[in-house]
Amino acid sequence: MRGLRDRAGLTNRQIAQALGVSESTISRVMAGRSPGSMHRFLFAMALMCDGSSEESLELIMRMARRRRAHLQQPVEGLLGCDPDLITTPAELVRGMRVLRIHAGQPSLAELKRKSPNRALAPTTINEVLLGQRLPSALVLACFVAACGVVSPESDRWARAWQRVMITQQQAGWRSKAPFARMVRFKLIALEAAVGPSFVEPFRDAHQDINGHLAVPPGPV
Numbered sequence: 138m139r140g141l142r143d144r145a146g147l148t149n150r151q152i153a154q155a156l157g158v159s160e161s162t163i164s165r166v167m168a169g170r171s172p173g174s175m176h177r178f179l180f181a182m183a184l185m186c187d188g189s190s191e192e193s194l195e196l197i198m199r200m201a202r203r204r205r206a207h208l209q210q211p212v213e214g215l216l217g218c219d220p221d222l223i224t225t226p227a228e229l230v231r232g233m234r235v236l237r238i239h240a241g242q243p244s245l246a247e248l249k250r251k252s253p254n255r256a257l258a259p260t261t262i263n264e265v266l267l268g269q270r271l272p273s274a275l276v277l278a279c280f281v282a283a284c285g286v287v288s289p290e291s292d293r294w295a296r297a298w299q300r301v302m303i304t305q306q307q308a309g310w311r312s313k314a315p316f317a318r319m320v321r322f323k324l325i326a327l328e329a330a331v332g333p334s335f336v337e338p339f340r341d342a343h344q345d346i347n348g349h350l351a352v353p354p355g356p357v
Contacts, residue, residue, distance in 0.1 A: 256275070
């Protein structure tokens with residue numbers, strides 16, 4: 138943050154005036170004495186100091202990694218993303234990105250290593266996080282498990298995936314039928330690694346969606 142400030146040739150007073158806070162607040166943040174307030178200023182400061190949204194996101198990711206390393210605790214709960222509000226593919230992808238950030242922004246290789254049975258292919262999850270494809274119930278289950286989400290919190294992600302797929306089906310999307318049985322089989326095999334209580338909601342969502350997709354939508 139000090140680098141951003143110096144690059145733009147600004148003073149703490151000028152930044153404080155622009156953000157509507159006291160100069161002492163900015164001074165404490167710049168000195169690292171107010172870590173709880175840093176995230177409130179990172180995004181605004183990057184844009185103020187001729188930066189970009191990508192640069193501010195990278196700073197936020199770095200702070201999240203430092204915080205997770207300091208706490209040395211598994212990620213539990215939603216951590217800023219509510220799956221109950223997810224209804225579209227874009228919202229699902231954004232939620233997965235947020236979950237990854239709060240998990241310490243693990244690399245694709247780390248996600249594979251942390252996923253049950255190492256079943257999360259880096260190429261697949263990279264395409265999903267870039268919004269190039271929709272995740273299957275299996276991919277999402279492996280991803281949230283790799284990010285440290287546990288049952289019953291994981292149930293909400295299964296329901297979010299189900300809502301997204303239903304809206305896609307209503308818009309004319311069709312499942313790749315040849316892979317339906319394979320996904321179901323792999324979800325059942327996943328139970329040995331993470332337990333039936335974790336897998337069951339994803340398996341039920343997968344079966345329900347395949348049932349929906351087997352029947353063409355009727356007239357509204």
